[in-house]
Amino acid sequence: MAGSECEHCVHRRRGLCASLIEQQSVQWLEARRRTREDPARTVLYEPGQPSQHVRILKAGWAASFVLRSDGRRQMLSLLLPGDIFSVLMLHRPTLTFSFAALTDVAVCHIALNREDVAAIQDFLGGACAEEVTGLQRRVVDLGSRKAQARLAGFLLDLDARLRAQGATGDWQPLFMRQYDLADMFGMSAVHVSRVLSWLRHEQLIDLRPESFRILHYPGLQAVADRI
Amino acid sequence: MAGSECEHCVHRRRGLCASLIEQQSVQWLEARRRTREDPARTVLYEPGQPSQHVRILKAGWAASFVLRSDGRRQMLSLLLPGDIFSVLMLHRPTLTFSFAALTDVAVCHIALNREDVAAIQDFLGGACAEEVTGLQRRVVDLGSRKAQARLAGFLLDLDARLRAQGATGDWQPLFMRQYDLADMFGMSAVHVSRVLSWLRHEQLIDLRPESFRILHYPGLQAVADRI
DNA sequence: CGGCTTATTGAAATGCTTCAAAACCAGTGG
DNA sequence: CCACTGGTTTTGAAGCATTTCAATAAGCCG
Incomplete structure (x- = not known):
């Protein structure tokens, strides 16, 4: 075997x-x-x-x-x-x-x-x-986008990455704690929580313990495209 | 020829x-x-x-x-x-x-x-x-250090890079406008000016139109090492 | 000198962090 | 089934870092 x-x-x-x-x-x-x-x-x-x-x-x-x-x-x-x-x-x-x-x-x-x-x-x-290309994207992300845009963009990217691998359903896995996201995007865990709450409140995403769901792609994209 | x-x-x-x-x-x-x-x-x-x-x-x-x-x-x-x-x-x-x-x-x-x-x-x-290594450093820089630390670290790095190429004197060239530095470190040109003024006021560096001079290495390093 | 680009300064506003408390949640052992 | 625990998320309030806008100053070029 x-x-x-x-x-x-x-x-x-x-x-x-x-x-x-x-x-x-x-x-x-x-x-x-x-x-x-x-x-x-x-x-x-x-x-x-x-x-x-x-x-x-x-x-x-x-x-x-x-x-x-x-x-x-x-x-x-x-x-x-x-x-x-x-x-x-x-x-x-x-x-x-x-x-x-x-x-x-x-x-x-x-x-x-x-x-x-x-x-x-x-x-x-x-x-x-x-x-190199991936790291350049991160530099641009960290250097020129606000917390909201970074998290919105991350969820869109992750969604695309998972779908490219064959995922189909609405819900996608998200095996990261909020402090992982904080360490990823150079922000405090508290602020991650606030931004995610806001995205949820705007009806752009839905969040559960180990998974997320994008409710409104164009809306989330618009947030990701903000400076 | x-x-x-x-x-x-x-x-x-x-x-x-x-x-x-x-x-x-x-x-x-x-x-x-x-x-x-x-x-x-x-x-x-x-x-x-x-x-x-x-x-x-x-x-x-x-x-x-x-x-x-x-x-x-x-x-x-x-x-x-x-x-x-x-x-x-x-x-x-x-x-x-x-x-x-x-x-x-x-x-x-x-x-x-x-x-x-x-x-x-x-x-x-x-x-x-x-x-890749260089870009990783930039990600860490942008993600986890404050403006002061980034600029202090940059001047130290640049100084080292120029000396490695054979530069000897106190004064080193710096052919970047303040807005170049701003675009490099994800901050506003105004803030670059303020931070540089502060570094100068602390007697850590000396600045002239197209050149700079490090006055106090350990002090500048201490600022660069701050979170 | 006038006009352009760049740098400095101040005041107000925004974004984000910190600290601290409370809520939530899953697992554990009674 | 409940209480207890530890890890995680949420929320509020205060403070700090940084941006923005606007005005001024300084430096350079023709």
């Missing part, structure tokens, strides 16, 4: 795994990877920790973040199932930021050597470019 | 040029590049514009930025002589952001085809990783 995990993996058709399988084979990949499961809130990678493995989030949600000396946490990106973390690990011996599980997660660790990496340069270049 | 520009170029020993010369030769590089000069405030690249050329800032200062539909400008990064823009051009047909000259500039355009790019993958991977 263990020998056929890759065969049946949802993620084998896209991204890193697809490239590796194309270059080599499913068996080759299977031999170089192992799955690890971790409970919610576990730190998956600490800055400075040398690692030979590039990882793929098989199931659950995770996030990358920087822990500042004053205890403050700045989230860099949100990882959904299928996302790779981190392309940088293939270029650098260690990273300067952390990864943590937001929910229970299953993570696939893949061991690649220099030649393996060389064989998938095309894919890696593209993945690195995506990483 | 034109045939020997690369030979005498200050930047030939580092970065992209060094990699290309190592892989091929100075003559090879010379044949694929041409220099362009542009006055201050010129737009060097507009988003969406297809370009076969990767560029190196030979002289002057420039910046990358996103122009938002509401007219607001978010600067992404500051380019100093020797900096490449942009690694992303080698992975994507077009970019989503702009480059503009802050001063009069000389820009070296280099035409590379797919094989040329493949030959310097090692260098490109590293450069892309650097790009």
Whole structure:
């Protein structure tokens, strides 16, 4: 059974795994990877920790973040199932930021050597470019938009991202605490609560413990487009 | 004369040029590049514009930025002589952001085809990783530090960057208007003025039209380290 | 000198944070 | 079934950071 995990993996058709399988084979990949499961809130990678493995989030949600000396946490990106973390690990011996599980997660660790990496340069270049583009969006977001616009835009993005992965219903999962959103968008948890309450009060979204629903796309978009 | 520009170029020993010369030769590089000069405030690249050329800032200062539909400008990064823009051009047909000259500039355009790019993958991977790291720093900066800390940190960084390039004196150049700094750090030009005045009043820095001087490193560092 | 761009200053308004208290919620053990 | 707990969200009030608007000053160029 263990020998056929890759065969049946949802993620084998896209991204890193697809490239590796194309270059080599499913068996080759299977031999170089192992799955690890971790409970919610576990730190998956600490800055400075040398690692030979590039990882793929098989199931659950995770996030990358920087822990500042004053205890403050700045989230860099949100990882959904299928996302790779981190392309940088293939270029650098260690990273300067952390990864943590937001929910229970299953993570696939893949061991690649220099030649393996060389064989998938095309894919890696593209993945690195995506990483840059995503971070640029965050800079624009943090630098030039107000809290309301950031949260509205985030919910729209997340909705689109989940639908692109095949989600269909009205309700979408949201496995983040309000303080996670606060750390993501550089605002206080209190203010996150207020903004979300306001969006709800305006009938733009509906919110439940671990899920949300967009009630009025154009309205929410209008808020997201405000300065 | 034109045939020997690369030979005498200050930047030939580092970065992209060094990699290309190592892989091929100075003559090879010379044949694929041409220099362009542009006055201050010129737009060097507009988003969406297809370009076969990767560029190196030979002289002057420039910046990358996103122009938002509401007219607001978010600067992404500051380019100093020797900096490449942009690694992303080698992975994507077009970019989503702009480059503009802050001063009069000389820009070296280099035409590379797919094989040329493949030959310097090692260098490109590293450069892309650097790009990511720099943007992550900006996210942390914008997300979790106050205006004072951002400006203090910027001056310290810039000072270090210029000294790493060989600058020695007390005074360092600063070819940015206050509204450039505002667009860079997500604050209003008025507030930039106030913060700089305050830093000056605290005897931490000295400021003149196109240059600055750090008067008290530990003090400025202390401000930069504040939340 | 006049006209342009950039920087400074003040006053008022807005956005956001902090602190503190209360409400809510899920799980635990009685 | 209830009370208790710990983690999370909501709410209010006060204070701080930053923006906006508007007016003035300073610097530079022709």
